[in-house]
Amino acid sequence: MADWPYNTAQWKRLRLLKLGADPMCEPCVDAGRITLANTVDHVVPVSTGGPAFPSLDGLTSMCASCHSQKTARGVEAGAVRTTRKLQPRKGCDANGNPLDPAHPWAGKSLRAAPLKTDSPLNPQLVSRRRG
Numbered sequence: 009m010a011d012w013p014y015n016t017a018q019w020k021r022l023r024l025l026k027l028g029a030d031p032m033c034e035p036c037v038d039a040g041r042i043t044l045a046n047t048v049d050h051v052v053p054v055s056t057g058g059p060a061f062p063s064l065d066g067l068t069s070m071c072a073s074c075h076s077q078k079t080a081r082g083v084e085a086g087a088v089r090t091t092r093k094l095q096p097r098k099g100c101d102a103n104g105n106p107l108d109p110a111h112p113w114a115g116k117s118l119r120a121a122p123l124k125t126d127s128p129l130n131p132q133l134v135s136r137r138r139g
């Protein structure tokens with residue numbers, strides 16, 4: 009059985025209310041992915057003094073993958089209480105930009121170089137050769 013506040017009827021109602029209001033994983037939506045949320049996360053963890061039953065703004069709908077990545081990086085993993093460096097946020101958004109704002113490429117637009125017209129990989133040249 010989960011510990012307080014997750015074992016209370018009040019939390020179960022609040023969790024369902026949040027998932028009804030924001031059914032998609034919010035970090036996934038920010039990254040351009042559409043993933044159903046199944047976990048409700050406290051923006052300010054209860055373990056650091058955050059409210060156990062905050063308003064919906066104080067909660068984040070997440071998929072299991074995003075939630076486990078967040079808890080592995082955050083205070084739930086004890087990162088703040090130790091001198092261990094915070095783990096960087098993994099992955100990139102739909103444009104290929106890193107999700108971690110501390111990444112050296114963050115904020116820089118990453119675009120693939122345009123295919124040269126005389127490249128053997130150019131699909132127009134390939135179809136012409138076949139014809």
Ligand SMILES: [Zn+2]
Pocket residue numbers: 033034035036043070071072073074075
């Ligand atoms: Zn997600």
